[in-house]
Amino acid sequence: MSFNxxxxxxxxxxxxxxQGYTTxxxxxxxxxxxxLERKDVLASAQTGTGKTAGFTLPMLxxxxxxxxxxxxxxxxxxxxPTRELAAQVYDNVKEYSAFLDIRSTVIFGGVNQRPQVATLxxxxxxxxxxxxxLLDLHNQKLLSLANVEILVLDEAxxxxxxxxxxxxxxxxxxxxxxxxxxxxxxxxxxxxKALANDILHHPILVEATPENSTVDxxxxxxxxxxxxxxxxxxxxxxxxxxxxxxxxxTRTKHGANKLTKKLISSNxxxxxxxxxxxxxxxxxxxxxxxxxxxxVLVATDIAARGLDIPLLxxxxxxxxxxxxxxxxxxxxxxxxxxxSGEAVSLVSADETxxxxxxxxxxxxxxxxxxxxxxxxDPNASTEPFKPGQGRQRNANPRNxxxxxxxxxxxxxxxxxxxxxxxxxxxRKE
Ligand code: AMP
Numbered sequence: 001m002s003f004n005x006x007x008x009x010x011x012x013x014x015x016x017x018x019q020g021y022t023t024x025x026x027x028x029x030x031x032x033x034x035x036l037e038r039k040d041v042l043a044s045a046q047t048g049t050g051k052t053a054g055f056t057l058p059m060l061x062x063x064x065x066x067x068x069x070x071x072x073x074x075x076x077x078x079x080x081p082t083r084e085l086a087a088q089v090y091d092n093v094k095e096y097s098a099f100l101d102i103r104s105t106v107i108f109g110g111v112n113q114r115p116q117v118a119t120l121x122x123x124x125x126x127x128x129x130x131x132x133x134l135l136d137l138h139n140q141k142l143l144s145l146a147n148v149e150i151l152v153l154d155e156a157x158x159x160x161x162x163x164x165x166x167x168x169x170x171x172x173x174x175x176x177x178x179x180x181x182x183x184x185x186x187x188x189x190x191x192x193k194a195l196a197n198d199i200l201h202h203p204i205l206v207e208a209t210p211e212n213s214t215v216d217x218x219x220x221x222x223x224x225x226x227x228x229x230x231x232x233x234x235x236x237x238x239x240x241x242x243x244x245x246x247x248x249x250t251r252t253k254h255g256a257n258k259l260t261k262k263l264i265s266s267n268x269x270x271x272x273x274x275x276x277x278x279x280x281x282x283x284x285x286x287x288x289x290x291x292x293x294x295x296v297l298v299a300t301d302i303a304a305r306g307l308d309i310p311l312l313x314x315x316x317x318x319x320x321x322x323x324x325x326x327x328x329x330x331x332x333x334x335x336x337x338x339x340s341g342e343a344v345s346l347v348s349a350d351e352t353x354x355x356x357x358x359x360x361x362x363x364x365x366x367x368x369x370x371x372x373x374x375x376x377d378p379n380a381s382t383e384p385f386k387p388g389q390g391r392q393r394n395a396n397p398r399n400x401x402x403x404x405x406x407x408x409x410x411x412x413x414x415x416x417x418x419x420x421x422x423x424x425x426x427r428k429e
Contacts, residue, residue, distance in 0.1 A: 006032045009064065011099035012057050019095060025050030030206040031182075032058045038180055040200040044207040046186035047155075048332045052092045055152050055182050060093070062150060062180075063125050064100045072103060072123025073147035079131055079171065081158040082302075083108040083279060084286070089154060090128045102126060109133040110279045117142050131159070131167035138174060148175045153199070156185040157192050162302075165195070172199060187325055218334050219342045222355065222368040226377040227348035230318060231259055233374045234346065235266045237316075238296065245289065246296045246314040249330050251321070256298045259318060263296055270296035301326050317345035320354040322384070324361040349380035 003016050003024055024032065027045045034041050035058035045051040059076050066075070078093075080086045090106035097104065104126035107116040113133070120127075120143050127134075127143070137143045153159065159168060181200050185192050196203060225233050238246055250256045256272040263270035271285035271294045288294035301321060312333045321327050327345075334341020345366070347355050359365055370376065 001029055006057075007036050007061075008032065008057055009061055011064070012061055012096060015096045015098050015100075016053070016057070018098065021053070025054070027051050027206065028054045028057070031055065034204050034206065035059065035180070035182060036061060038062070040181045040203040041183070042196050042200055042203040042205050043182070043184045044186070044188060044205070045184055046329060046332060051184055052089055052154075053096065055154075055184065056089070056092050056096050059126070059150050059152065059182075060097050060100055060102055063102055066149065068101070068125075069147075072125055074124060074127045074143065074145060075147055076126045076150040076152070077134075077145060077148050077171075077175070078126070078128040078152040078154060079134070079159070079168070080128065080154045081130065081162050081164065083110060083130060084282065085155060086128050086130050087283075093126055093128065097126075104128065107133050107137065109136070113137065113142075131164045131171060135167055135170060145171070145175045148179055150180045150182070151175065151199075152182045152184070153195075154184050156183050156195060157187045157189065158302075160189075160191050160195065165191075168195070169198075186329065218331050220331065220345075220364075220366045221342070222345045222347050222366045223374070224368055224370050224376045225346050225348060225374045227350070227380065228377075229374045230346045230348065231262045233371065234259070234316065234318065235263065235268065236371070236374070237344065238263075238268055239266075243314045244295055245292065245312060246316060247289075247312055247333060248296055248298045248316040248318050249321070250298060250300060251319040253300055255319070256300055260296075260298045263298070268296055269294050270298055272298045274300040275302060301330070313341055315341065315343045317343070320345055320347060320351045320358065322354050324354070324357045327358045328362065349376055349382045350384055352382045353384045 001024060003013055003021070006024060006029070008016070027043060027049045031041055031043055031051075031054040035055065041055075043051065043054070045054065055078075063075055078086075078089055080089055086106050086108045090104065093104045103122075103124045105116070105119045105124045106128040107113075107120070108130040109132050113136070116133075117137065120137070134143075138145065153168070159165075181203075183192075183196055183200060183203070223233060223237075234248070237243065248259065250259055253272075253274040253276050256274050260270045260272040271288060273282050273285045277285070285294065285297060289297040298318075315331050315334045317327065317330060321330065331341075331343035334343055345355070347368075355366070
């Protein structure tokens with residue numbers, strides 16, 4: 001299938017080909033025609049599936065065909081959970097609208113609102129926003145959502161995890177009831193289904209390739225190791241393997257900082273990215289990593305979610321996530337757009353049960369190895385650490401994330417996450 005058959009305008013096809021894309025991804029093939037038909041869509045898609053173009057391309061087409069008002073009210077709103085994701089969606093919107101008369105901007109918290117307000121004042125057709133800053137500016141009467149025709153909730157599950165439900169509901173109440181709604185989520189918990197029920201009208205359910213097939217393309221390996229030897233083992237793997245561009249996941253912000261220091265002291269350039277870092281520091285870390293000046297990016301799950309790091313050759317789970325689906329999200333960052341990747345997990349005795357859960361979810365046994373000199377501690381307990389202990393996610397949502405989540409019960413619906421959602425590919429109407 002080619003992009004030409006999806007019903008997109010020449011201006012959009014030109015922008016797509018400028019990006020070098022030749023074939024629409026599965027989520028694009030399914031979602032684009034439905035969105036162009038003005039359907040509400042509930043899409044199961046995670047980062048790396050091409051979901052952003054999946055909603056941005058048809059959204060831009062609808063906007064460019066619709067009536068353009070002189071003062072350019074906001075006609076499409078894309079809500080994202082994090083600043084980084086907002087910035088990435090904005091970059092995509094700019095690229096895809098290069099040959100259209102469409103204006104867009106992005107707003108998020110943690111930075112001065114003045115330049116954002118100035119841009120809004122000139123009129124924008126598409127606004128990409130995180131919920132907190134959006135409501136802040138709305139409360140100050142600095143923006144209006146009265147003309148929104150299309151709403152996109154990107155990574156809706158993460159928005160709920162971060163406690164944005166109340167903000168989302170408030171935002172719904174300040175938009176026209178008649179609008180097209182698109183909800184993208186990597187998982188379908190009970191809460192997501194309830195939100196979808198609230199927001200979407202006769203939604204059509206679409207899904208990207210099943211998560212397992214993403215995982216299949218990735219070379220996965222486990223190194224069994226004593227907890228206290230993990231950082232030395234990581235240094236060895238990176239040095240001996242001459243690994244460049246390594247994304248390492250730690251469970252906590254503190255752990256990310258500590259590991260970064262250790263890598264730097266071993267002459268491996270590294271930066272940490274997590275919620276306690278300022279926006280400037282996060283952007284700097286990500287830029288350095290993308291450019292190749294920083295060899296290792298050490299990240300916590302929540303900071304890394306949604307980051308667009310193309311063609312990543314190495315992902316390391318320094319600690320296994322206690323939520324199996326996070327493993328799939330993490331390693332899904334390798335092997336993007338057909339490139340192959342390697343995902344390595346350093347597993348100590350107390351993570352044994354997490355490994356078992358992950359293997360169950362991905363439906364395969366991950367080959368495991370022990371490296372001489374880095375053997376696991378035979379006396380270590382296999383008792384898992386208590387979930388929530390040392391978890392960075394939502395420990396302090398205001399600091400750790402974009403805006404101002406209202407509740408801290410991040411793990412509330414996480415128990416449901418490993419249950420495979422009941423999805424199907426076709427229309428549900
Ligand atoms: P996303 O899932 O939207 O974060 O996109 C993941 C990556 O895939 C991004 O780097 C996109 O630029 C890229 N991408 C999106 N659509 C396509 C496509 N049809 N062909 C190749 N790459 C794509």
